[in-house]
Amino acid sequence: MAVTPARARVSPRAVATSDLTRVGDASRAVAVAAIVLAVGLGVSAASERGRGELAAPGPLARPHALANVACTSCHVGEVTQVDTSTKGVAVTCAACHDARAHASTRTAHRALAAAGKLSCATCHGAHGGAQGVTFAGAADGAFVRWGNGAERAGSMSARPSAATVPLVPVVACASCHDMGNARDPAAACPIGADASGAHAVSGCFDEHRRVDAVARATTTHDVCAAQHSPARFVAWDAARAAVAQSSWVSSAPSTSAQLRAFGPALLAILAGGAALVLAPRRRRAAALSPLVAPPAVVPPARVLLPQINATTCVGCYACVDACPFDVLEVRAFVAEVVRPTECCGVVSCAQVCPNGSLRITEGEPVATRPRLDASLESLDAKGVFVAGDLSGLPLIKNAIRQGARAVEAIAAGLSESARTKRAADFARVDLVIVGAGPAGISAALAAEARGLSYVVFEQGTVAASIKSFPRQKLVFDQPIDLPLEGELWLRESTKEDLLAQWSRIVRARNLRILEHHRVDAIDRDAASLLTVRAVAATGEPVTVTAARLVLAIGKRGSPRMLDADVTIAPDASNVVSYALADARSYEGKRVLVVGLGDVAMEAAIALARQPGAEVTVSYRGPEFARGKARNIAEMRALEAKGALRILWESVPTSIAAGRVTLSIAPPSGGPRESITIANDAVFVLIGGVPSWDLVARAGVRLASEGMPVASREENRPAVRRT
């Protein structure tokens, strides 16, 4: 129940969470929208400035504007809302226009006015709503059609004398009159091209009393005299003609015009805002990323080994935690090299040492290193590239970089004309990749990204080597930079995590990987094309011709098989497996594990932990010969508890469904005897046979000439870190 985590190997780094960056992706969008909204509001406010009164609900009618009518002429004191009732007319309009003189000729309208339900402003909008025509009285018949703060000039053949004719929008009548009903007296009033639309104006100019009669008698003002001359009827006719040839006038700009005007500004603000929001985030993220040197691509030529200055080492464990192979240990508060033979030459220990007490020294030249140039191409076999563990540089992250690097070099070296189209049958491709481990998949992704035609042969399943990693946790101190996929950040993850990511990528990218295809021959023809022959698990051969070859087969090789003299009954062929994928599916089963290396021990431990599983381990030696101390201790404990049984000095001789026969040397001494145990599954985990012969067949030579590499024993399982 209580958590008992193993000590972390990577120190957690400070992160800038969304609590600090404050604006998440969604809220960033909202913020930008808010900025735009703010700008819109600002623009709407600003667009009203400078046009007369700031608080005005619209521009004044042209005659009033020309006459310089001030706000205070109508709006008195605190009252901002003009009283437009009859009483108000007396105060406001009647100050200039004689109320008696402008009485309506229509009884109904007069009655309404008397009741206070109809006022000047009902028909003649004070702000914005007013429309009209003003004749200049000039010889060319020029007139101005005005309304809503705008005006439009025109001319006609008739030449009325100077006069202004206000046009009443029919909308003003529509509150009482049914303009669509032909029997309504007002239905006849609308005139002009727009007669039926929202911008119709009334042509019934006889609303007020016969002006010629009244005006002459009452008016003393010049303006009134000019308006109320006998030529008023001419002006009315001219106004009707003007309405017919001109349309509604308004200063309100169209939406599209507004957008044209403000669009660029809005876009600029939007972009600026977005940059503002994003910029500090990027800065902070950059500041927080660790300072780690980029990983190497070309393997070191000499054996590297850390050397520790004991007088300065503070014993901080940084190097111990950084080492993927447990080469270092701290004793008496000083780091020591305790397993020099395990050193892989990746110098992460030196990188993390806080005070430079740990230095890397160079030793003997590495013998089992293929001769490669900087782009990982073999110096001896042109067109053959080596990536991954096989190149002599371990770790997943290096394999990934190498795979990508090799394909980059291939893409650069293959001219467009030399490339082949992708085809379904794989008969001719740009490159063949052997092995679908980290390097192979990275190469395939890079080939996919660069549009090369390729095929991957994998003798087992995708990333089989990862499945057999003995270490539970893989440590990544940097994101893995995969071609196409981008950065993959795993930090401390289990190999299952990595495997899941791997399978997801292979599935999602639909990589051309042929699983269970074992490459058994590589030939070179006259045109220096490579012919690669692979054999499927079914025995069916596949032959591919390729311009380039990437060897990404790692050092693990193929699993070592049971001896040929072990008889396997035909019905038991699916009982034997060479890798353990998932221990959980062996719940309650009787399982035999052959071998006692780290891989076998960890498989046995995992199996023994399944409820009801009965685990037997068969080993040819008399005691633990190698492996991690932790695994051995665990095996001993499990054996003591009776959770598993170890048959020392035993070898399986025959396997049948449900039982296995082993030959065993009895602990008491004496001749070997044969025992049979009940069994459901057999795991043969006795290391691998490295594929140096395939490397040799591809023409790749090693740094050490003449070394009998093919016979080299290499069954130390790959322990890796990134």
Add this chain to the structure above:
Amino acid sequence: MSEVFPEIVWTAAVLRGVSARARAELQLVGQLRAVSKGGAVFRAGDAADAIYIVAEGAVDVSAPRTGSLSGALVKHALPGEAFGEEATLDVGSTRRWEALAVTPSVVVAIPVLMLRRALARAGGGVGGVAARIERTLRRAATADLLAAAPVTAGLARRDLELLVDAAVHVDLARGAALFKRGDASRNVYVVADGLVEARGGDALAYFARGDVIAATPLNAPYESSAVASGPSRVLALRSDAVADVVTRDPAFADRIAASAIDAAERHGRATTRASFDGTENVFHDLYRLKVARSLLVIDQNACVRCGHCAWSCADAHDDGLARLVRRGERIVTTVAIAREREREPREMTWLLPKSCQHCESPACMTDCPTGAITRDPGGDVRIREDICIGCGNCAKGCPWDNIQMAPRPEPAAVPARKNATADGAKALSSDVAVKCDLCHDSGHDSGHDSGHGPACVSACPTEAIVRVAPLRAFPEVRAALPAEANLAGVEQVLPARTSATPWVLGAGAIALAIAAKTHALGATPTMASGLAVGALTAALFAYVVVKRRSRWRVRPFFLAHLALGVLAMGAALAHAGLRAPTNVAGALNVAFWATSIVGVFGALAYRLVPSRLTRIETLGALPEDLAPRARDLDEQMYARLSGRSDVVKALFTRILLPYLRSPLAPLVSLASGATQAADVRGLEAAVSRATEGRASARLAGTGELLRLVVARRAIALERPLQHVLRAWLPLHVVLTVVVVALLLAHVAFEIALRWR
């Protein structure tokens, strides 16, 4: 940096023969302290981290006058002599004696951990000090412990002596096993320090200082395993010695048996609900609660996930990094709350975010190779950046990831690797370890008496975040570890949260009255109402500044903001109604109502969402954690599904997938307030209906699958809820800025109008 130590210090027997390098290191971390006559160098109960050497004057070490030892003088230390060596025995424990200066004195304090390293590297081994002192001190400590432990307290002096002789100290690392189930019992164990947990079988118990762990009967194989929950020290008493004592004092055996039952009972009593959805009871990691002195906890039902705690933390530090990350596990405890004494203790769901808890025995401190991590007299754990070499050992060592590595604020360019020799201070690496410093270093007014707390606590608008001492604040922990709780002191009562409801309702009533009196919608704007809205708006806007810059608690300001916001809405109705003419005044009114509506939405979200979110959340998660977790759950789900029988797969497609994909059902469970556990029960019922109780054998183990499915769907619900809590705020802020800008314009134009 420390002054140079007088030469006489190096003549002390303890330090004789240390190398030049060790001298430099000790000089760096050591402290020169002047003590006036009669002043205390340390008192009983202080943390025992250092060994002292007298440089001038004289110091008397004596046992406290109370207790079994009657104020006896233990040591009279003269210049060049060391005292306080008992710290070498048990780093992290407390002093049992007190040291007073006889004359005005100067003493040098040397952290024991550093001394150990220096001596070990010099090749002499710890032997010099430890071996010599340890024999006597260990024996004394063992005797003390056995005399104080309830089980052995009543033994005859001779029997006690026998047990002291038979005792062997066993040190256990966190997670190390003391014994495993079925092991033959050879010892009876008495816990000296730390916490040991019994696992397996039905009886689950925790053993702290003074508790006895024994098999019943004494020689039977153990029925459970015992594992150290944290670094622990246990006294192993040989069974034969115990049996010998038992023959003379049969009650001893009964007391041992009773002690085991007692431990199990304590556990049973203190267990509260624990559900799979990530909320655990205190036993999930009792060790953490035992050692935490100042644990940061966030009440999940009040926390509005605004992240101001972390934000203010980043602001309080020069490097702009937060020492607090709102990720972590959750626990359920009951707590006592001030002004609620008469009620039942309230059950609370707490998030334990990543933030230093200032442990009683800090793992980071023991791991630090340069002694950069120290404890101040109050017990707060601090990192001295000038000595930190950025090795990351403390960050790796903290079991709860509460220390992070960050770039050194002023990078000393390239690490000065050449002169790393003796002068450790010059070898500054590019990284430095950072963690919560309780705002001591940032000048934030965090004194425990000031009442404001560190930045994170004072910045919380809902008072959801508090620093507690679990041993004092959580009754479950007190019940599980009674002895420790007694040492820790009186029960901590948490302050009650000021409720927002009366403020908002009161303001609402006033606002309604104002609006009704002026029959708002048709009223004409007046100068008076305008000034009122303007002033209120200015006050509301000022909250932005106050909450970001204030050193006081933000909560009162937050409440004022809520109340003023409601008032401002009423005043705005009275001033301008809901009119929106096309001018500045209109734009202002539109913007005001827009920001007000967003604000009201936010307030409602703050009130309603957190408790719902708490019910469906599994862990304390930031919004950006949800997508990776969803992916993770998907993968777990499919991994669990692969290789299962067709029945399970059919169930998955017929019942679980529709459950996962249903667009409306999550809203229903949100509205009903169902927990994940309830959803799982519902699904289980659906599954058993579908299978009609058959195929149960093949369905074994689907429980975990159901949980994953429910957890997965909860994330789909968590995401919008997190967004609801977060997204309105930027909108509110931006609109408020617009309001203020328009308000200024409106005022300027009104003044211009009136002037004319």
